[in-house]
Amino acid sequence: MGQVMRWGMAALALAASPVLAKPAPLPEGARYVALGSSFAAGPGVGPTTPGTPPRCGRGTLNYPNLLAARLKLSLVDATCSGATTEHVLGPWKEVPAQIESVTAETRLVTITIGGNDVNFVGNIFAAACEQATTPDARCQKWRDIGEDVWKADEERMRRIVREVRQRAPEARVVFVDYITVLPPKGTCTSVAISAERMKQSRAAAKRLAKLTARVAHEEGAEVFRFSAMSKSHVPCSVDPWSNGLTAPSGDGIPIHPNRAGHAAAAEGLARFLD
Numbered sequence: 122m123g124q125v126m127r128w129g130m131a132a133l134a135l136a137a138s139p140v141l142a143k144p145a146p147l148p149e150g151a152r153y154v155a156l157g158s159s160f161a162a163g164p165g166v167g168p169t170t171p172g173t174p175p176r177c178g179r180g181t182l183n184y185p186n187l188l189a190a191r192l193k194l195s196l197v198d199a200t201c202s203g204a205t206t207e208h209v210l211g212p213w214k215e216v217p218a219q220i221e222s223v224t225a226e227t228r229l230v231t232i233t234i235g236g237n238d239v240n241f242v243g244n245i246f247a248a249a250c251e252q253a254t255t256p257d258a259r260c261q262k263w264r265d266i267g268e269d270v271w272k273a274d275e276e277r278m279r280r281i282v283r284e285v286r287q288r289a290p291e292a293r294v295v296f297v298d299y300i301t302v303l304p305p306k307g308t309c310t311s312v313a314i315s316a317e318r319m320k321q322s323r324a325a326a327k328r329l330a331k332l333t334a335r336v337a338h339e340e341g342a343e344v345f346r347f348s349a350m351s352k353s354h355v356p357c358s359v360d361p362w363s364n365g366l367t368a369p370s371g372d373g374i375p376i377h378p379n380r381a382g383h384a385a386a387a388e389g390l391a392r393f394l395d
Contacts, residue, residue: 155185187387311365
């Protein structure tokens with residue numbers, strides 16, 4: 122009897138569960154707002170977009186621009202290099218809060234954020250400095266990131282989704298997680314850091330990807346797992362989508378996606394949104 126009752130309750134729960142319909146195609150000219158840090162802004166990926174605040178470095182060939190051109194969307198690029206979740210939710214000196222670009226007419230919002238909150242790229246550079254015979258004057262020390270910092274990062278990421286939902290109820294909200302910039306195992310000559318620091322940085326990247334996916338799932342957003350798509354295109358690979366500790370002129374900056382990486386993100390996103 123108890124088993125029959127459990128089956129009956131399970132059936133009722135299934136019947137009560139909402140069936141998520143496939144999102145409607147984005148109409149041509151729809152307002153698209155891109156939020157995020159340098160991994161979305163694309164500093165050095167092509168010329169800087171006219172009118173960009175100097176600190177933000179939005180490249181004309183970043184994935185928001187490429188995606189907007191591909192899908193014929195009206196882009197508002199609010200991304201900014203160095204931004205944290207706090208700079209999405211509030212102003213950063215002369216740069217307005219990125220969230221202010223989200224209006225009721227917005228139909229698509231992409232978000233690439235959270236890495237700077239936990240000093241992901243900063244720690245990779247710090248690890249490289251540890252290996253240098255004569256460290257650069259700009260070198261900073263490795264920062265151990267506490268649980269309180271990770272928790273605050275997650276809480277603000279959740280707030281971003283909720284704020285977007287409130288401002289643009291009809292928008293698709295898609296997290297684009299961070300491109301993979303480290304090899305899945307071993308070391309990489311293009312990212313010359315110790316094996317221990319590589320292990321720690323790789324763990325931070327995995328944690329950030331899991332955090333992003335969890336926030337997206339629990340807050341009713343979507344996630345485009347660019348970290349997974351790019352894992353075989355790290356700086357030491359045959360076809361790199363990101364730069365190591367150096368970067369060619371006009372093709373991004375160190376430890377960031379290059380032109381090929383942004384193009385791959387835009388192409389993958391276009392398929393994801395279809």
